[in-house]
Amino acid sequence: MARGLVLLLSLLFVSCGAEPTTLNVIAGSEVRDLEPIFQDMKRDIGVELKVTYSGTLDGVERIRGGEDFDAAWFSHAKYLKLVASQRVLQEERIMLSPVVLGVKRSTVDRLGWRGKSVTWGDIADAAASGKLRYAMTNPSASNSGFTALMGVNAALGADSARLKGFFRGQVLTAGSSGWLSDAFVRDQATLDGMINYESVLLSLGRDKKLKEPLELLYPKEGIVTADYPLTLLSAAKREVYQKVVDYLKSDKVQTRIMNETLRRPATTDVALSSAFPKALLVELAFPQTAAEVSTILGRYLSDQRRAAHSVFVLDVSGSMDGERIASLKKALRGLAGEDSSLTGTYSKFQKREQVTTITFSERVSQPETLLVTGEAERKQFRDTVDALELGNGTAIYDGLEAAYAYLAKTVPAEPDRTHSVVLMTDGENNAGDDFSAFEAKYNALPAAAKNVKLFPILFGEGNTDEMNKLAALTGGRVFDGRKSLEAAFKEIRGYQ
Template structure:
């Protein structure tokens, strides 16, 4: 049967009318803590009739991106307090809705919690600090300059110990009691998720972990702990992450509201509680028995971004356990030209040239010890620079910049010979009271020196203190991804991708040092 001309013209219009409308896509900048919500978010997006394009990032990194002009439709961090205090964010948040809750707590091995009388009778932060200062409590905590859980813990402990509430200053962070508290920190990280995994690996030498309540409960239920953690809700209070979903794009208000309604519906709130162990904000959902029925005392938060920045700076420069950082740097022939320029830019950024928000808190700190081991066919003698006090810092950084400028590319790639040299250097510092870590940056595969198997044998023969030193690897240029992952896994570290932005990779690693 022949269609007449009119029908032929109408057919495409009819087909177009029957085609479903495109589903709108919303861009979401989300905290790295939200990755466990993906199955729930997939279902919520379908219910709301949208697609979510999610970029995961750390709180400080995300804040810097937003202040530098990033314009996602939505922002969702564990806490928006620091972000919304930034002068550059005034007036940009159109709507904000709390979605779920999780306080930042201390988990302690149950045998120790019983021994210290903390079961059924929560201690104060001062009592916790005393256990840490005495060497009895050795714990892991995320870096406050990289992770919200670490920042919340630092502010909460400082507020509780000082008794000054939201008026705390940098001076309160340098108190003797707070320094005693951080003497017990034996593990750090740039994210709360990696921190929990690292605790599992290091649980033989650690007996405490500061993290979100949801993470600690999940660890107890995960079957990987030799001994369960007793969750400590300090008597003088804590700080709770309330996960506010922020709308920045006013034109997306209808879609935002649909997402909020779906996320706060009883069914989804129940799933959030059951699957991620975060507390619901919808009071129609009954709190499960895994959470204590008593109310938590909420500690105050500083009222300005400048106060928090000063607190972070004081912590990094004066309060935290000083770091010893060993950089193992590929200077083989393939690193010539732009690659060497990129390496120098990244290291010079850590030496004071990077004045961005993240640059300020990732740079080398007072009291830090920095060792550089360049390698190509051979391995150069390690050169160590002690940054010293705040007054000595400028001169020390100038000396370090001179070493960086002198790096030159030639020769082959002796990766494992250089790593062995790094662990020998780390072994000499094992009893110095420093937090020691190694960074390996290479743009190629090993073609000279010890083999991977020979290095594994070398590593297996190290004393326990040296074995606890983690290596963080950076994939760059033509580097072998599997090789970098294997080194990070063997040593308990983590691998970072620097192929797109080497400077960003070096800054990210600083959260783990």
């Protein structure tokens, strides 16, 4: 009876034209800084944004796959429209931020760039000769890196050697623009600059997080501007969508977005504040087809980026038996080329990459390293994964010590590779060294090995507290594999 009443009431509301008051949005993590504005919007116009945060290609893949979102909100919708144009019903740009290069004051002087109008070509030359070491996100995982990659390709043309030189300078990478910025702050002593949104670079200065300020360069050939279009995907939500757009584009909210997030307003009615450099924003062309985009991304990953050396430290203790080891094997086989989804294609082991596997139970295996040249090694890796056998005990820290001891030897011999360690364990350490013993040994490592970041995955009964401590110790990041181990491994690929 009560259910009938609810039904009748809701029917009545629908017939009275009462509007749904939520908008389900899939968004890039970049817009997280607007959450205070979302709160006020709920109060002011009674519309609540339910936001699901997601990476670039991952988001596009979910929308294309027909997942039920009312709207999408990434830093640009160009790629979405290239691959899933039929899902885009309407779009309205909400704010602007060009992707530019911030360079330390002393580096600008050292490179003789002061007062000069610097080109992407100059930047490529400095990076190729090792004089410019910068941070930039992974283009297949994050929009700022994606946008920068498209821009640099437009500026330097299809000159692969030049692009390779440019990316030799990309010594810090990440799967998210926000995390990259935090990592830059942590590692600022060893870096010269960062490619990121103008808003992120300006915020670092405003929040006084840097020992040495970054000067923003708007290279002469041009840049690509992120325009954050709120994109309608569900025809039924058109009215709510319009209300949200009108609210966000009101002069009051545009002014607030400008002042709080340091993004440029998307209306000519709000004047640009003095926080923004008076730069000529020459806009570079963005690729016209999805095929061009995937060629550019593919070349970056397989030929142009710094080759990765990825170390996987894997738990093969008895508790992994059954479904757990099965899902680990599936995730690893996915990285080894078996995942044919869009994100799977870009997160698989790439040509030139070195993949090292160390397994541990109570005993630790010898590191096994493969140099990927193509499908043959991916197949070999899948076979190794299939042959994994379980033991007893869980010697997590012995496993990590083996990984870092290995890196202490290999990193100095491979100055042009990007190194990282992934730790996957499902339980408490119960054999060998403990956390503090590992910490002491890690601190005693030579700098080259110490700089290698560790990315622990939360899984099973893994010790969350210790995983967080490991990430903090090494400058890495914890990933949650409890919902999907496969998704966690793929996300980590953005950081390798």
